[in-house]
Amino acid sequence: MQRYFIPAEQFFEDYVLIAGDDAHHLARVMRAEEGDRVIVSDGLAREALVEIREIAKDRVRAEIVERLPMDREPNVEVWIAQSLPKGDKMETVIQKATEIGAARFVPFVSERTVVQLDAKKEGKRVERWQKIAKEAAEQAHRNRVPAVDSPCDWKALLALAQEMDAAWICYEKESGSQLKPALRKLLSGESGEGARKKIMLIVGPEGGFSETEVAKAEAAGCLPVSLGKRILRTETAAMVGLTCILYETGEMGGD
Structure with a gap:
């Protein structure tokens, strides 16, 4: 499943916004459609499985489906x-x-x-x-x-x-x-x-x-x-x- 890092300010309570090069990659390269799911992370403390609800020219809006644990980093x-x-x-x-x-x-x-x-x-x-x-x-x-x-x-x-x-x-x-x-x-x-x-x-x-x-x-x-x-x-x-x-x-x- 595709994963994207987004700025913390694009991570909201119930949804996320994917913008810039990542939005272009989703829409044009991956040819994502509404209903597709990806994983997003703010690289700090929040990560989630999200479902795409809207694909615009310069941004993708996705609803948070499930919060995911931040447990993939080494212990050193x-x-x-x-x-x-x-x-x-x-x-x-x-x-x-x-x-x-x-x-x-x-x-x-x-x-x-x-x-x-x-x-x-x-x-x-x-x-x-x-x-x-x-x-x-x-x-x-x-x-x-x-x-x-x-x-x-x-x-x-x-x-x-x-x-x-x-x-x-x-x-x-x-x-x-x-x-x-x-x-x-x-x-x-x-x-x-x-x-x-x-x-x-x-x-x-x-x-x-x-x-x-x-x-x-x-x-x-x-x-x-x-x-x-x-x-x-x-x-x-x-x-x-x-x-x-x-x-x-x-x-x-x-x-």
């Missing part, structure tokens, strides 16, 4: 901090990690990042990334759409990392710390029972992190971790790390 909040990769790889990271269950994306520029930021294009780029996250969240039947931040520098990222319950930097030269024991240690902490932990997974560019960057990250409280013996592409590392975290927390059949 994982932020993906991704050094800007070349080409359209960032779009791939956002799309696939949203499907898997990422809560937020923090693009950043590090020492070996090849991509050059263009301030004039940044707004449109972030807007496109956010649209990709929305579409992926709808496809995966998420309750919420992950936020996509504007790109930041290394210093700003480390400041943000200090606000998390844990921040792990994927470092291919790290042989001592593994992701699994780091996660289990975090979840077994004094405040772990019943608390929704916030974890940041930091992934470097195609050329990896410099030793200086890793040292600064450790000084800021980040823990370098390995994702195994094989060297992963930058767009693969985030998806592998995120999947491992959600598996270990029971979101994908783990214990």
